[in-house]
Amino acid sequence: MNLPILDATNICCEKQDRILFQDIDLTINSGELVFLRGENGAGKTSLLRILVGLGAQSAMSVSKVTINGHCVKSELNLAGQKLIYCGHKLGFSGLLSAQENLQYWMSLSGQGLVKSTHSAEDTKGQAGTDRPNIIIEVLQELGLAGLEEVPVKQLSAGQQRRVGLAKLWLHKSSNLWVLDEPFTALDTHIVSILEAHITQFLKSGGAVLMTSHQQTNIDYPHKTLELEYMW
Numbered sequence: 001m002n003l004p005i006l007d008a009t010n011i012c013c014e015k016q017d018r019i020l021f022q023d024i025d026l027t028i029n030s031g032e033l034v035f036l037r038g039e040n041g042a043g044k045t046s047l048l049r050i051l052v053g054l055g056a057q058s059a060m061s062v063s064k065v066t067i068n069g070h071c072v073k074s075e076l077n078l079a080g081q082k083l084i085y086c087g088h089k090l091g092f093s094g095l096l097s098a099q100e101n102l103q104y105w106m107s108l109s110g111q112g113l114v115k116s117t118h119s120a121e122d123t124k125g126q127a128g129t130d131r132p133n134i135i136i137e138v139l140q141e142l143g144l145a146g147l148e149e150v151p152v153k154q155l156s157a158g159q160q161r162r163v164g165l166a167k168l169w170l171h172k173s174s175n176l177w178v179l180d181e182p183f184t185a186l187d188t189h190i191v192s193i194l195e196a197h198i199t200q201f202l203k204s205g206g207a208v209l210m211t212s213h214q215q216t217n218i219d220y221p222h223k224t225l226e227l228e229y230m231w
């Protein structure tokens with residue numbers, strides 16, 4: 001029997017003495033797309049952060065979240081191995097360049113530097129390296145050519161968002177993407193590229209959980225989890 005990629009039971013969250021949600025159950029299998037919907041403040045980001053092991057739950061919670069069979073509370077390293085989470089915050093150093101941040105992220109996520117299809121000569125000098133570098137290739141695909149070495153804090157909001165989303169192109173063995181408003185600040189060209197990339201990932205068996213206040217053109221069946229704003 002195939003394990004679900006994400007399996008969550010009894011998820012509860014309380015903030016500032018307000019119960020945001022309680023007893024949420026969610027299962028996401030290979031190839032499934034789930035949209036998390038709800039008005040501002042309903043608790044979507046809070047739920048996503050709990051599911052990826054970053055958010056705190058109610059003290060008395062009896063909830064359980066597993067990703068690829070690993071509990072996010074007790075085995076976060078294992079649970080996170082095939083997970084990519086793109087939240088509101090970039091999670092990168094503003095002082096480092098896009099290339100440096102992504103290189104560091106790849107080494108932390110145990111992937112080293114994946115060789116590109118380009119020759120060493122093609123990429124020589126493009127970002128101060130003479131190694132074939134898939135990071136440069138991906139940054140270029142995302143319209144960041146020439147900005148690879150600029151400190152991230154000097155990039156525009158949309159450019160910074162693209163740097164964060166580059167993870168979706170670089171992590172070759174992920175099977176779960178959790179995306180919190182991934183289209184925010186992106187122009188329509190990059191939105192289309194991202195939609196196509198998400199669709200391709202789903203078709204190859206990946207699972208996606210995402211929020212978006214914007215209408216998307218992802219041409220793929222989906223489920224919706226609606227969070228009610230609870231007073």
Ligand SMILES: Nc1ncnc2c1ncn2[C@@H]1O[C@H](COP(=O)(O)OP(=O)(O)OP(=O)(O)O)[C@@H](O)[C@H]1O
Pocket residue numbers: 015016020038039040041042043044045046047
């Ligand atoms: N760190 C925090 N401390 C206290 N309250 C918080 C914190 N983060 C969020 N909240 C509160 O939790 C509620 C839910 O916030 P959350 O960001 O999860 O909502 P959301 O559904 O993602 O909203 P949006 O659509 O605006 O992004 C809000 O009322 C917010 O004020």
